Structures are given as structure tokens and as C-alpha cells.
Amino acid sequence: MAPVTETVLTAPDYDLGATLSSGQAFRWRERDGAWEGVLGAQWVRLRQVEGAITATTAPAVERWDWLTDFLQLHVNLRQILATFPDDEPMRSAVAACRGLRLLRQEPWECLASFILSSTKQIVQIQQIVALLCARYGQAITAPDDRGQVHAFPRPERLAALSAAQLRECKMGFRAPYLQGTARMLADGEVDLNAIAARSLPEARAELLRLPGVGPKIADCVLLFAFGFPEAFPVDVWIRKALQQFYFPRRRVTQPRLERFKESHFGPHAGYAQQYLFHYARTLKAW
DNA sequence: GGCCAGGCGCGTA
DNA sequence: TACGCGCATGGC
Numbered sequence: 687m688a689p690v691t692e693t694v695l696t697a698p699d700y701d702l703g704a705t706l707s708s709g710q711a712f713r714w715r716e717r718d719g720a721w722e723g724v725l726g727a728q729w730v731r732l733r734q735v736e737g738a739i740t741a742t743t744a745p746a747v748e749r750w751d752w753l754t755d756f757l758q759l760h761v762n763l764r765q766i767l768a769t770f771p772d773d774e775p776m777r778s779a780v781a782a783c784r785g786l787r788l789l790r791q792e793p794w795e796c797l798a799s800f801i802l803s804s805t806k807q808i809v810q811i812q813q814i815v816a817l818l819c820a821r822y823g824q825a826i827t828a829p830d831d832r833g834q835v836h837a838f839p840r841p842e843r844l845a846a847l848s849a850a851q852l853r854e855c856k857m858g859f860r861a862p863y864l865q866g867t868a869r870m871l872a873d874g875e876v877d878l879n880a881i882a883a884r885s886l887p888e889a890r891a892e893l894l895r896l897p898g899v900g901p902k903i904a905d906c907v908l909l910f911a912f913g914f915p916e917a918f919p920v921d922v923w924i925r926k927a928l929q930q931f932y933f934p935r936r937r938v939t940q941p942r943l944e945r946f947k948e949s950h951f952g953p954h955a956g957y958a959q960q961y962l963f964h965y966a967r968t969l970k971a972w
Numbered sequence: 973g974g975c976c977a978g979g980c981g982c983g984t985a
Numbered sequence: 986t987a988c989g990c991g992c993a994t995g996g997c
Contacts, residue, residue: 803977803978805977805978805979806995807996808978810995813995856993863981901979
């Protein structure tokens with residue numbers, strides 16, 4: 687058994703399962719009532735308990751800031767929810783998604799994962815990412831009965847692969863996009879580390895230079911990895927939700943929808959977006 | 973078996 | 986600027 691470290695992290699108003707399965711991150715699996723995943727080179731198991739999250743990691747660590755940052759445990763959820771518009775759709779979404787949180791992910795993994803996400807269901811994205819890590823990620827320490835566990839492969843590793851090798855991970859037409867982006871990062875043509883300090887428009891423009899990255903994927907990375915609170919990804923679910931909740935019985939044009947999402951949801955629009963996304967996906971009939 | 977999936981890039985008007 | 990289409994792959 688590999689050496690592990692355990693701790694208890696205070697986490698009020700936190701729905702761990704909803705958060706880890708809500709289409710932000712793609713490497714977390716439920717097992718025996720706990721959630722297991724990989725952060726950097728750490729294998730991690732998280733378990734929800736009353737008002738807290740218990741964490742186990744391998745190899746052993748002395749600090750936990752990398753995990754509390756990922757989980758965004760310092761964030762006061764009530765204060766954020768209070769900034770949402772007081773309308774019926776948002777009230778319903780908040781009521782349906784108690785404790786849903788935004789994570790703070792490593793930018794490259796987030797970017798690569800969402801390049802692989804286009805016209806894929808969340809379960810399929812998980813499968814592709816799992817294949818990519820198993821084939822090309824560095825092996826890391828984990829409990830013996832978990833089998834071989836891998837880190838997310840670095841851009842330099844993917845940049846050195848052929849498109850055919852990437853396609854073996856079932857990513858289809860996304861392979862050249864991921865390859866092109868990995869190469870631009872490996873070559874230093876775009877520097878993800880420099881993006882965090884920029885303004886939202888500048889950061890967005892920089893991400894849009896990458897192949898396979900359009901407005902939606904850029905906004906996902908800006909929100910889920912760089913923490914720009916106003917970034918508001920519009921995918922098919924959100925488009926449908928905005929259309930039906932806010933513009934029933936009339937077709938809304940794309941520019942109109944753009945103006946609406948930028949003006950209606952307040953300073954934490956991205957958080958509101960995640961609530962609408964998760965809520966919409968729970969609705970059986972529209 | 974057809975439709976759709978946390979879209980993007982490119983060609984056309 | 987604003988559509989329409991093709992792009993792999995798999996779940997339902």
C-alpha cells in the first residue's frame with residue numbers, strides 16, 4: 687500500500703457529487719460513496735460528510751492548499767448566490783442545485799479537455815480523457831488496487847505525437863485541434879501562465895488563437911481554470927435554457943442572446959451559468 | 973437507424 | 986456579420 691495522507695476540510699454548502707459530475711472536470715469517478723480523481727501528480731479520494739469533505743491522497747503530502755484551491759473552499763457561496771438575478775429561472779436553478787460549486791482547474795488540462803468536448807456527451811468526454819491519460823500520461827503513485835493511475839499528459843508530450851496516435855483515443859476530428867494547440871503551447875507561441883494576469887477580453891483573444899478553441903471553449907477555460915467570474919460559456923444546453931426560460935415563444939437572435947447573457951446575470955454570471963446548465967440537464971421534459 | 977452530443981473552421985451571401 | 990455544413994464517434 688502506497689503511503690497516503692488524510693485530512694478533513696471544512697466545506698459548508700458544498701455538494702461534492704454535483705460539483706464533480708457537472709461537466710466542469712472529467713477525471714472524477716464515484717466509487718464506494720467517494721469520488722476519486724487525479725490532480726497534477728496526486729491521486730485523490732474525496733468523501734462528503736456533514737459540513738466537510740474528507741480527503742485522502744497519494745503520495746503523502748504535507749500541504750493541502752493545492753486541493754482547497756481546486757475545490758475553492760474559501761468561496762462564500764451565499765454571497766455569490768445573492769448576486770444572481772431574482773427571477774423564476776434562477777430561483778428554480780438554485781433550489782435544484784443546492785451546494786453546486788465552481789472548481790478552479792489547472793489551465794492546460796481544462797483547455798485540452800474542452801477541446802475534446804465539442805459535440806460529445808459528458809460520459810464520452812470522460813472516456814476520451816481517460817484513454818488519453820492511460821496511453822500518454824505519466825504513471826503516478828496510487829493505492830495498489832486502483833491499477834495503474836496516470837497524470838494528464840503535458841503539452842510537450844502530445845505535441846510529439848502524430849494525429850493518428852491521438853485518434854487512437856477516440857477523439858476523431860478533434861485530434862488535429864488538440865495536436866495544434868499542444869504544439870503552440872510547447873513552442874511557447876501562446877503562454878497559458880501569462881493569461882491569468884490579463885483582462886478578460888485580452889485573455890479571451892489569446893485563447894482564441896489556439897486551433898479548436900472558439901468562443902464557447904475559451905469561455906469554459908476562462909471560467910473553470912482562470913476564474914474570470916463573468917465568463918459565460920454558451921453551449922447547446924445553455925442556449926436552450928436561455929431561449930426557453932427568458933424568451934419563450936419567440937426565436938431569439940444570436941446577437942440578442944449575447945447582449946442578454948452579458949447584462950442579465952451580474953458579477954458572477956459564470957456561476958449563474960453553471961447553475962442553469964446543471965438545472966437544465968436535470969429537467970426531463972422541456 | 974436516426975438523432976444528438978458542454979463546437980469549430982471554413983466557405984458563401 | 987451571419988448562416989450552413991462537414992467533421993468522428995458513440996449513447997439513446
